[in-house]
Amino acid sequence: MSLLSDPEAAIADLSRPEKWVLGVSAAFALFLLAALLTGALGPTYFLFLVGLAGMYALLSFGLNAQWGYTGLINFSVAAFFGIGAYGSALMTADSSPIAGGFNPLVGLVVALVLAFVLALLIGIPTLRLRADYLAIASLGLAEVVRLIVLNERWLTNGSAGVRGIPSFFEGWPVLSTFPETMPGLRLVVIPGSPILLETSFWRASLNVLLVLAFAGATFLVLRRAHQSPWGRVLRTIRSDEDLARALGKNTYSFKMQSFVLGSLIMALAGVFYTHLNLYVGPGDLDPITTFYAWVAVILGGSGSNRGALFGGIVIVTIREGTRFLNDVALPIDPAPLRLLLIGVVIVAVMRYRPQGILPPQRELIWPSAVDDAGSDPPASGVREQKGGGDDE
Amino acid sequence: MTVLGYLANGLVFSSIIVLGSIGLSLVYSIADFANFAHGDTMTVGAYAALVTFGAVGGLGGAVLGLPYGFFLALVVGIAVAAVVAVGTEKLVYEPLDIDSIGLLITSIGIAFIYRAVIQIRFGSDFTRYGIQPLRPIEALVPYGVRVTLHDVAIVGSAVVLVAGLHVLLQYTDLGRKMRAMADNPDLARVSGIRTKRVKLWTWVIGAGLAGAGGVFLGLFNQLSPRMGFNLLLVIFAAVILGGIGSVYGAMAGGFLIGMINQLTPFFSGVVDSLPIWPGWLNAALESLVSIEYANAIAFVIMVAVLLVRPNGIAGEGAT
Numbered sequence: 197m198s199l200l201s202d203p204e205a206a207i208a209d210l211s212r213p214e215k216w217v218l219g220v221s222a223a224f225a226l227f228l229l230a231a232l233l234t235g236a237l238g239p240t241y242f243l244f245l246v247g248l249a250g251m252y253a254l255l256s257f258g259l260n261a262q263w264g265y266t267g268l269i270n271f272s273v274a275a276f277f278g279i280g281a282y283g284s285a286l287m288t289a290d291s292s293p294i295a296g297g298f299n300p301l302v303g304l305v306v307a308l309v310l311a312f313v314l315a316l317l318i319g320i321p322t323l324r325l326r327a328d329y330l331a332i333a334s335l336g337l338a339e340v341v342r343l344i345v346l347n348e349r350w351l352t353n354g355s356a357g358v359r360g361i362p363s364f365f366e367g368w369p370v371l372s373t374f375p376e377t378m379p380g381l382r383l384v385v386i387p388g389s390p391i392l393l394e395t396s397f398w399r400a401s402l403n404v405l406l407v408l409a410f411a412g413a414t415f416l417v418l419r420r421a422h423q424s425p426w427g428r429v430l431r432t433i434r435s436d437e438d439l440a441r442a443l444g445k446n447t448y449s450f451k452m453q454s455f456v457l458g459s460l461i462m463a464l465a466g467v468f469y470t471h472l473n474l475y476v477g478p479g480d481l482d483p484i485t486t487f488y489a490w491v492a493v494i495l496g497g498s499g500s501n502r503g504a505l506f507g508g509i510v511i512v513t514i515r516e517g518t519r520f521l522n523d524v525a526l527p528i529d530p531a532p533l534r535l536l537l538i539g540v541v542i543v544a545v546m547r548y549r550p551q552g553i554l555p556p557q558r559e560l561i562w563p564s565a566v567d568d569a570g571s572d573p574p575a576s577g578v579r580e581q582k583g584g585g586d587d588e
Numbered sequence: 589m590t591v592l593g594y595l596a597n598g599l600v601f602s603s604i605i606v607l608g609s610i611g612l613s614l615v616y617s618i619a620d621f622a623n624f625a626h627g628d629t630m631t632v633g634a635y636a637a638l639v640t641f642g643a644v645g646g647l648g649g650a651v652l653g654l655p656y657g658f659f660l661a662l663v664v665g666i667a668v669a670a671v672v673a674v675g676t677e678k679l680v681y682e683p684l685d686i687d688s689i690g691l692l693i694t695s696i697g698i699a700f701i702y703r704a705v706i707q708i709r710f711g712s713d714f715t716r717y718g719i720q721p722l723r724p725i726e727a728l729v730p731y732g733v734r735v736t737l738h739d740v741a742i743v744g745s746a747v748v749l750v751a752g753l754h755v756l757l758q759y760t761d762l763g764r765k766m767r768a769m770a771d772n773p774d775l776a777r778v779s780g781i782r783t784k785r786v787k788l789w790t791w792v793i794g795a796g797l798a799g800a801g802g803v804f805l806g807l808f809n810q811l812s813p814r815m816g817f818n819l820l821l822v823i824f825a826a827v828i829l830g831g832i833g834s835v836y837g838a839m840a841g842g843f844l845i846g847m848i849n850q851l852t853p854f855f856s857g858v859v860d861s862l863p864i865w866p867g868w869l870n871a872a873l874e875s876l877v878s879i880e881y882a883n884a885i886a887f888v889i890m891v892a893v894l895l896v897r898p899n900g901i902a903g904e905g906a907t
Contacts, residue, residue, distance in 0.1 A: 269689065269692075321891055321894075321895050322891065322894075324895075325894055325895075325898070326898075327689055328621070328622045328688065328689065328692055329828075329894050329898070331622065331689075331692060332622060332821075332824050332828070332890070333890065333891045333894055335821060336821050336824070336825070336887035336888075336890055336891060337887065337891065339821060339883065339884065339887055340884045340887050340888065343880065343881060343883065343884045344884075346880075347880040347881070348875075487696060487700070490693070490696070494693065528708060529707070529708070529711075529712070531707070531712065532703070532704040532705075532707035532708045532712070532813075533704070533708070534704075535700045535703060535704035535707070536700065536701060536704035536705065536708070538697070538700050539696075539697040539698065539699070539700030539701035539704060540697070540701060541697070542693065542694065542696060542697025542700070543680055543694055543697040543698060543701070546684060546686060546690055546693060546694040546697070547680070547683065547684060547694075550685075550686050550690055
């Protein structure tokens with residue numbers, strides 16, 4: 197917003213962690229730019245990373261709608277992600293054991309419907325439970341879903357997974373042939389190491405556009421929902437469920453709505469993943485996916501969408517950074533290193549900053565709960581908007 | 589295999605689950621949060637035993653097909669698991685100023701750290717203790733029971749540990765304090781119980797039993813960095829079935845869940861032979877009640893118990 201017209205005032209208006217995040221993000225962006233220009237980071241791979249970051253941001257948005265808004269401890273993120281991925285993969289892939297060969301849009305709709313049904317199936321029994329029971333029960337039901345996907349070969353191909361998935365834009369008028377029709381470009385920034393932009397680059401950029409569309413639409417919907425009376429009820433439930441009930445709200449119904457909304461967003465992330473990775477296997481339903489999303493949300497700040505975005509980027513940095521580190525410097529198996537980093541991040545956040553790095557601001561219901569009420573807050577939402585645009 | 593054979597297998601597996609579930613239940617009631625790092629504490633115990641056994645060797649003689657060195661390794665495994673848990677409590681959980689949900693989330697991070705460290709050190713492959721696998725006991729084979737002396741040792745050690753815990757809880761000062769604290773921590777503190785110290789002892793006992801369970805799990809199956817995490821949900825199912833906060837409930841729940849888990853192939857045989865009508869229901873049941881879904885059945889039981897009888901078999905506060 198005002199960052200362009202009056203950058204100094206805009207920066208002075210930021211809180212300290214916001215400045216930190218802005219500074220680190222800017223440095224990281226410069227680093228990536230340098231890596232791109234020198235050819236150390238292939239542009240196609242870079243776009244793949246951006247797509248992945250967008251996917252994790254989507255997952256975190258979904259979890260945020262459940263945990264951040266309503267306080268539901270959902271440990272079945274991987275199940276919804278997986279059902280979204282499998283739903284679209286089974287509808288569109290050549291090697292699909294059931295239908296297959298449909299337009300990816302059909303896959304999208306089927307995936308969302310499946311996620312809706314699964315959300316009801318998991319939500320109806322578990323949402324009445326106490327918070328910690330909900331955590332255990334949802335993790336258990338996610339494992340049940342994973343076991344079904346792994347073992348019902350007639351339906352899912354079992355451990356072999358589903359291959360031969362088309363790109364999301366297959367069958368669209370212009371976009372389906374866009375990568376092939378675009379000319380190959382050759383950019384020479386530094387003499388001797390030209391950067392080639394070929395078909396795969398254009399395909400990757402289409403994917404990035406797709407995830408930007410998904411994430412952007414989700415972000416807008418969530419922000420609108422968060423500010424609406426509906427969102428206020430959810431926040432009341434999170435803070436004090438008995439109070440919400442005393443005010444005459446049917447909390448079970450509100451929790452279910454928030455659960456379904458979040459689950460649909462997670463399935464959307466799964467659909468995107470299918471068309472990004474072009475392969476889906478039962479390993480994608482591993483509980484680690486759930487905890488990636490959790491780390492992204494609690495690191496960014498529960499209830500904060502720009503925090504979720506930031507968390508998604510951090511997750512991809514950890515995921516791909518460990519792989520890079522293994523290739524370049526330390527010969528440590530990236531899988532445990534990644535696990536270690538995730539664990540350390542969880543513990544460190546809970547120890548030093550349980551509210552997350554970019555907690556939602558000026559949205560709490562009781563003024564006494566706002567710690568810096570005296571610092572002349574701008575109109576609600578402005579800061580959220582600004583942060584959302586600047587974090588990358 | 590006969591019913592007796594499945595029951596015998598169930599008894600062995602139950603012993604391991606019981607050892608795990610007691611610790612989880614103790615920590616749940618006294619430290620007041622669902623400890624997701626409990627499964628990985630079992631893994632820590634198992635790998636500590638692996639290292640010790642590799643270092644000291646057999647030490648001469650053997651009991652029940654297990655060399656003396658293995659029992660030393662078992663003790664070391666228990667001790668290491670307890671020390672690691674107490675260290676974690678002191679370093680991580682105690683300084684935290686958050687509610688039980690925050691502790692739950694933190695314990696997931698702890699679980700990942702344990703597993704990652706083990707995986708970095710030992711790799712992600714399956715390993716075994718360097719102990720010769722035994723043949724099933726000949727005298728029992730005619731009855732369809734195929735258990736080895738090792739299995740007998742697992743059940744026997746578990747019984748000894750559980751009996752010891754029973755004595756500790758019922759007849760010692762520490763046990764009374766622990767029960768008081770599980771019942772009402774504030775009341776316990778104003779009556780002069782040093783709740784912090786009791787909490788530490790809870791961690792020692794809970795993690796020690798988990799370590800023992802991990803060592804036996806490694807003997808029963810194999811060792812891998814994921815062994816504990818894979819069992820964690822089954823143990824949660826046992827604790828919830830038994831009733832959170834009740835040690836005796838956890839024992840009963842662990843026993844039942846272990847039995848159900850190992851009896852799944854028997855149940856699937858029963859489903860196959862029953863004339864269930866209509867046909868589609870029969871087909872669905874036949875495919876769902878199978879060995880691949882043994883864990884899934886435990887999870888579904890867990891959710892059903894949470895819905896119908898959240899206090900479990902024993903009910904809250906029956907410690």
